[in-house]
Amino acid sequence: MSEGIEVINVTKQYNVFAMEKIEALKDINLSISKGEYVGLLGMNGSGKSTLARLFNGLLKPTKGRVYINGIDTADPVNLPEVRRLVGMVFQNPDNQLVCPIVEEEIAFGPENMELPLEEIRRRVDWALQVCGLEGKRHHAPHLLSGGQKQMAALSSVLAMLPEYLVLDEPTSMLDPQSRRALLDQIYKLNKQEGITIILISHNPEDLLQADRLIVLDQGSICLEGVPRKVHANAKIKELGLDAPSLYQLIDHLESNKFPVPESIKSIPELVEHICLEL
């Protein structure tokens, strides 16, 4: 079986009223290999959430196919397996926590997967610990902060041991500090646990750590590549997406004949590099 996600000629239409159709995605082709960290960038309404929901079979393509590790998401028989492989974290922290107690929330997925009791307990302990929520184990979700709710959502998905993690604008309702913590956590999961990440955002600053950036515009992929290269492209400014301050800084440095290596992915790293060079 081929590993990775394959999106082949996918078109997605929504029927609004009986006659009217909206084409949210137009003939998308995309492949994501295991272990990658992919950033999906686009303005509101560009089709990011639609694409996210295609990855785990919440939506079926109108045309084309989506394969996860070679499994077709359009066949309802495959849905449990597809959903185990591809975990989803959504935008609104309040609307994705189902259970009245954090611990039960995290057990929800594994319970639905019909795992043995011992295994469920082990996974709940692990997922709580990975996300730093041990102290919140017996709390009610509505008493958590926004950042903690989003961490709980992440941890409840992790308990299913997904190979792919799709996060649909998870930071957009968080304060800067929780946003940072969540992004660091995502990066850590990618590097340490080897989980493939597909992080969706309309804010380029969120996607600095991605290996590859995919830019959606009006349902089509308009740019793709290493984030720094993508932001160097003139096309992206036309879409109204400003380059992150890191890249603006790098631009200024390089136009002053101060080369900056590709590997630098954050401002602290850049500062360290400058200090070493001077």
Next chain:
Amino acid sequence: MTGMKLGQYVYGDSLIHRLDPRTKIICCILAVISVMASVNLYYLLCLLLLMVTAIVSARLNPKFIFKAIYQIKTLLLITLLFQAFLTPGKAVLTIGTITMTREGLALGSINILRLIILFMGSLILLMTTTPMKLSIGIECILRPLEKINIPVHNFATILSISFRFLPTLFEEASIIRNAQKSRGSQFDSPELMVKIKSYAAIVIPLFEASLSRAGDLGEAMDSRCYTSHPNQLRMNSLKMKGQDVLALVSVSVIVLAVIPVSILMK
């Protein structure tokens, strides 16, 4: 919104916390039956003592319980007054055409005691049982109904989601209320129509938010493999232990005592 915190689960690790939720639910039902069946003061005091024992052994904060009871003071007062004035008997106090009677006062006090016992019972149940365990417990008790095609499991899921979202809903309502207030909505207007309109301005956005939440929740549940026939195995799946049998037997004995007590009293 402090009222919403009443009856909410308080984490603890006492014997009462550890009892099977089914045991606690059944004990509560038994308590209701016995309270309904008896008007004997001493018997009711015994039940009250039982409740107090349960509260102490569950290490619940007594101040909290008093506060909770204080919150239903209006209900208690109305009960007392109705009984006092509507029961025929020896007059104590006459106001205009209605008279308060001694028998009425006695009956009213007994009824207040009954209400307090029931209220304490339900508080103990809700404060020592996580909502999830409570809904699993209810599901287990109702499971025989599945034989006649009543979808008990779905019912339990709905129940547990309600437990989860009630506080969120109240939070939202108060946010919307403040937002509407700051735009000049008059919730305390003496005019009924104005008042109704003001409240409609809360209910409609709240309804809208709930609908969109329902959609989001459905997706979140689907993407974590929820089906309407999930396995019965839960992390917190229920197991009756020795302590449950003991609790059930002793509560049953106390409840059954209502029969000899009421016969003796006659």
